Amino acid sequence: METREKIVIIGGGFAGLQLAKKLNNKNKKIIIIDKVNHHMFQPLFYQVASGRIEPSNISFPFRKIFQNSRNIRYRMTEVLKILPEENKIITSTDATEFSYDKLVIATGCKTNFFGNDKMETLTFGMKNTQEAIAIRNHVLLTFEKLIIERKRSDDGNWNIVIVGSGPTGVELAGAFAEMKKDILPRDYPHMNFDDLKIILISSTEKPLSVMSPESQKMSEKYLKELGVHFMSDEFVTGYDGDKVMMKSGKEIPSNNVIWAAGVTGNVIAGLNPEIMVRNRYKTDRFSKVLGYKNIFAIGDISYMETPKYPQGHPQVANVAINQGKNLAKNLLKKSEKDWVEYEYEDRGSMATIGKHKAVVDLPKFRFQGTFAWYFWMFLHLMLILSVRNKLAIFFNWMWSYFNKDSSLRLIIIPNKKNRTEQ
Numbered sequence: 494m495e496t497r498e499k500i501v502i503i504g505g506g507f508a509g510l511q512l513a514k515k516l517n518n519k520n521k522k523i524i525i526i527d528k529v530n531h532h533m534f535q536p537l538f539y540q541v542a543s544g545r546i547e548p549s550n551i552s553f554p555f556r557k558i559f560q561n562s563r564n565i566r567y568r569m570t571e572v573l574k575i576l577p578e579e580n581k582i583i584t585s586t587d588a589t590e591f592s593y594d595k596l597v598i599a600t601g602c603k604t605n606f607f608g609n610d611k612m613e614t615l616t617f618g619m620k621n622t623q624e625a626i627a628i629r630n631h632v633l634l635t636f637e638k639l640i641i642e643r644k645r646s647d648d649g650n651w652n653i654v655i656v657g658s659g660p661t662g663v664e665l666a667g668a669f670a671e672m673k674k675d676i677l678p679r680d681y682p683h684m685n686f687d688d689l690k691i692i693l694i695s696s697t698e699k700p701l702s703v704m705s706p707e708s709q710k711m712s713e714k715y716l717k718e719l720g721v722h723f724m725s726d727e728f729v730t731g732y733d734g735d736k737v738m739m740k741s742g743k744e745i746p747s748n749n750v751i752w753a754a755g756v757t758g759n760v761i762a763g764l765n766p767e768i769m770v771r772n773r774y775k776t777d778r779f780s781k782v783l784g785y786k787n788i789f790a791i792g793d794i795s796y797m798e799t800p801k802y803p804q805g806h807p808q809v810a811n812v813a814i815n816q817g818k819n820l821a822k823n824l825l826k827k828s829e830k831d832w833v834e835y836e837y838e839d840r841g842s843m844a845t846i847g848k849h850k851a852v853v854d855l856p857k858f859r860f861q862g863t864f865a866w867y868f869w870m871f872l873h874l875m876l877i878l879s880v881r882n883k884l885a886i887f888f889n890w891m892w893s894y895f896n897k898d899s900s901l902r903l904i905i906i907p908n909k910k911n912r913t914e915q
Contacts, residue, residue: 497522497564500824501582501593503572503761505532505555507810508792509599511817517562519825524591526584528571529621530554536810536873537886538619539661542628542751543668544676544902545893550885552622553878572600575763577785582761595787597820598774600759602793602808604752615734616752619661626905632669632749633904640681649748651688654737656729657754658695658702660844663712665751666693667846670719675897692722692745694729694737696754701852703807704842708852711861715846729754756808758794770796770805778834780820791816799836806837845869848894 498521502509505527516523534551541548555567568591570584581590604618617628635650653669655662670691677686693700693716699709700716700723716723728740737745758772768775768783773796775783780795782788792813796805806812816835823832841855843865851866853859860868870890877883892898
C-alpha cells in the first residue's frame with residue numbers, strides 16, 4: 494500500500510486555508526496547525542471593532558470547514574520551532590512534536606510596532622478577532638465611563654486616534670465617524686459629542702498612499718466630509734497611555750489609540766536567518782524557502798522576487814490566496830519538473846470610508862462614490878465562506894443601511910477568575 498505524503502500547514506489564514514481546500518480529499522495527509530480554531534476574514538475586522546457585525550459572522554471554525562474531509566486534520570497549538578534536519582516541528586502543547594514530509598509556513602503577519610514595546614503594550618492592534626473585540630470593548634467602555642462622570646475630566650477620553658492611513662486606518666476612521674454621527678447620540682441622548690474627535694494620523698501626504706492619486710484625493714475628501722481630522726506627514730514617536738507624541742512636536746491627548754501603521758511577519762525559529770528579508774522568508778518562484786528542499790512559505794510571510802515584483806509581492810489577500818492555489822496545483826503534480834512558477838496578477842484595490850463613500854482601483858479603470866461602495870460590498874460579501882454568514886452579514890448591512898444603526902454594541906469582558914482557587 495502506497496504511503497501518503499504528509500504535509501503540515503502552519504497557519505489557517507487566506508494562504509493556508511486556500512492550500513488546504515485545494516488539497517482536500519486528495520491523496521495527501523494534511524495537518525493544519527493554528528493557535529486559534531478558526532479562519533478569520535480580516536478585511537472586515539474594522540466592522541467588528543465598530544460594532545457593525547458580530548465576530549462569528551467573519552469567523553469559520555476549521556473543524557466545521559473540514560468536517561467531511563477524508564484527509565485533513567486540525568490541531569490547535571502554537572508552533573515554537575522548526576527542526577529542518579529532523580523534518581519536525583515543536584509546539585507549545587507540552588513540547589509536542591509533529592513530523593512532516595513537506596512543511597508549509599503560512600503564518601501571516603502581525604501589527605508592526607517597530608520595536609516600541611511601550612506602544613505595543615498601550616495601543617490596540619487589529620490583526621485578529623480578539624484585538625477587534627478589544628477595541629470595541631474599550632471604546633464603548635469609554636462612553637459608559639463618561640456618562641457616569643458627567644464631565645470632561647480627561648480630554649483623552651474624547652479623542653479616538655488611529656495611526657496609519659492604509660485601508661484599515663481609513664475604514665476604521667470612517668466607521669467611527671459614522672458611529673459618532675448616527676449612533677452615539679441615540680445611545681447617549683444626554684451627552685454632547687461635539688468634543689469627540691476621530692483623528693487619523695498619516696506619515697504620507699494623502700491617505701491610501703498605495704492607491705491612485707484620484708482615490709487618494711477622494712478618500713481624503715470623504716474623510717473630511719465625515720468630520721475625521723486627517724493629519725498628514727506626521728510620524729508618531731511615542732505614546733505614554735495619555736498622549737500621543739509626534740516628530741513635529743505636536744501632542745494629542747488620547748486614551749483610545751489604535752495602531753494600523755504597518756505589519757511584520759510571524760516568524761518561527763529554526764530556519765537560517767540569512768534567508769529572511771524584512772521579516773519574511775525568501776522563496777523561489779515555486780514558494781520553496783531558499784536552502785530547503787521540502788519547506789515552503791506562502792502569503793504575507795513569503796518574500797518572492799519576480800520580474801513584475803522585484804521587491805517582493807504586496808502583503809494582500811489576493812497574493813496569499815493565489816499562492817496557496819498555485820502551490821496546491823504544483824504539489825499534486827507527479828514531478829517537480831512540471832511545476833509552474835507563480836506571478837501575481839494585480840486585480841486592483843479598494844477601500845470604503847462610509848456609506849456611499851468608497852474608492853476602487855481596477856487595472857484598467859478607477860471609480861469612486863456610490864457605485865464603488867456597492868461594488869465593495871458585493872465583492873466582500875461574495876468572499877465570505879458560508880451561505881449562512883453571507884446572509885447574516887447582508888441582513889446586518891441592510892438593517893444599518895435603512896436604520897443607520899445596529900444592535901451589536903455588546904461589551905464582553907473576559908472572566909479573569911482564577912480557577913485554581915476553586
